[in-house]
Amino acid sequence: MAYIPAENRYQDMEYRRCGSSGVKLPAISLGLWHNFGSITPFNVQQSVLRTAFDHGITHFDLANNYGPPYGEAEYNFGLHMDRDWSPHRDELILSTKAGYDMWPGPYGNWGSRKYLIASLDQSLRRMHVDYVDIFYHHRPDPETPLEETMAALDYIVRSGRALYVGISNYKPEQARQAIQILRQMGTPCLIHQPYYNMFDRWIEDGLIDVLQEEKVGCICYAPLAGGLLTDRYLYGIPADSRAGHDPRFLKPDSITEEKMKKIRALHALAGKRGQKLSQMALQWVLRDRAITSALIGASRPGQILDNVKAVCGPAFTQEELDEIDRILRA
Numbered sequence: 188m189a190y191i192p193a194e195n196r197y198q199d200m201e202y203r204r205c206g207s208s209g210v211k212l213p214a215i216s217l218g219l220w221h222n223f224g225s226i227t228p229f230n231v232q233q234s235v236l237r238t239a240f241d242h243g244i245t246h247f248d249l250a251n252n253y254g255p256p257y258g259e260a261e262y263n264f265g266l267h268m269d270r271d272w273s274p275h276r277d278e279l280i281l282s283t284k285a286g287y288d289m290w291p292g293p294y295g296n297w298g299s300r301k302y303l304i305a306s307l308d309q310s311l312r313r314m315h316v317d318y319v320d321i322f323y324h325h326r327p328d329p330e331t332p333l334e335e336t337m338a339a340l341d342y343i344v345r346s347g348r349a350l351y352v353g354i355s356n357y358k359p360e361q362a363r364q365a366i367q368i369l370r371q372m373g374t375p376c377l378i379h380q381p382y383y384n385m386f387d388r389w390i391e392d393g394l395i396d397v398l399q400e401e402k403v404g405c406i407c408y409a410p411l412a413g414g415l416l417t418d419r420y421l422y423g424i425p426a427d428s429r430a431g432h433d434p435r436f437l438k439p440d441s442i443t444e445e446k447m448k449k450i451r452a453l454h455a456l457a458g459k460r461g462q463k464l465s466q467m468a469l470q471w472v473l474r475d476r477a478i479t480s481a482l483i484g485a486s487r488p489g490q491i492l493d494n495v496k497a498v499c500g501p502a503f504t505q506e507e508l509d510e511i512d513r514i515l516r517a
């Protein structure tokens with residue numbers, strides 16, 4: 188069936204300006220790291236993407252190595268592009284990245300000009316698009332000069348392969364340097380993509396300040412800690428959960444009793460606020476206006492429906508924020 192997006196799709200989502208750029212991102216964005224490779228049925232992927240767009244999620248985030256196997260999420264997205272998204276290309280912000288191991292030999296990893304440009308050309312072919320809206324350097328490279336990596340990003344924009352560029356997993360001072368080099372080249376850095384959720388608050392220790400000073404956006408990945416900050420694991424490890432069926436990055440033995448205690452306390456607090464833990468966790472990440480978007484994953488459409496409601500949850504009181512800090516420190 189041809190896809191006809193919901194008419195009221197822009198009604199409820201909040202859109203936040205990305206740094207000082209002209210672009211706004213939805214407060215909730217969708218990543219295709221998990222659930223878009225060879226182990227997820229195509230029709231499930233399709234309904235997750237359609238549900239997201241129908242509820243105002245205009246940003247889909249990919250990377251060269253999302254799968255499994257590597258490249259498969261981009262390949263599948265190319266098929267979705269042909270079936271559903273080509274007529275809506277101008278309503279979408281699509282991103283991809285390179286920076287981790289992708290193909291064998293010395294040119295398929297890290298941050299050389301050789302790797303980044305070749306990888307993006309491969310990504311564009313897999314995704315069936317002429318350009319991406321944002322291309323990221325996925326992680327800092329300790330050996331390649333930062334100037335070379337940033338010059339590759341500058342070239343990528345000038346050559347029309349991407350409209351904007353960003354960086355991911357850069358520490359505060361590395362981020363500042365990268366942002367300043369890009370600015371000198373005339374290609375502003377649009378956005379930084381760091382890991383951030385209630386369990387890991389490292390960006391509060393300098394990175395947010397740098398991004399605000401430099402007027403760069405911030406999209407936080409894994410705001411639900413891979414599913415831990417939801418009701419998924421309250422009663423054990425379900426077979427169809429990430430830890431249950433695809434534990435490459437969420438190992439069952441990392442779900443300790445100590446963590447579960449905090450999750451149960453947070454769940455109870457969310458209940459008092461009249462919302463789900465997942466919604467409270469997303470609203471918490473978005474409580475600072477310096478955060479442009481929370482970049483979630485989802486294995487089924489119902490999770491998207493739950494998560495988009497985070498943008499209209501009740502504002503936090505200072506007592507609730509203090510209570511969250513106390514639970515997390517315990």
Ligand SMILES: NC(=O)c1ccc[n+]([C@@H]2O[C@H](COP(=O)([O-])OP(=O)(O)OC[C@H]3O[C@@H](n4cnc5c(N)ncnc54)[C@H](OP(=O)(O)O)[C@@H]3O)[C@@H](O)[C@H]2O)c1
Nearest residue numbers: 218219220408409411412413414417428429483484486490
């Ligand atoms: N830049 C980087 O280095 C980097 C690294 C990692 C990720 N990312 C990006 O961030 C995106 C999100 O990462 P993530 O998938 O780890 O994010 P996440 O949002 O923390 O976790 C997503 C998982 O949480 C569970 N979930 C989501 N909503 C739920 C709900 N309402 N109720 C119950 N469970 C729910 C689902 O797990 P189940 O599968 O168990 O249902 C889902 O797959 C990625 O797709 C990628 O785009 C970037």
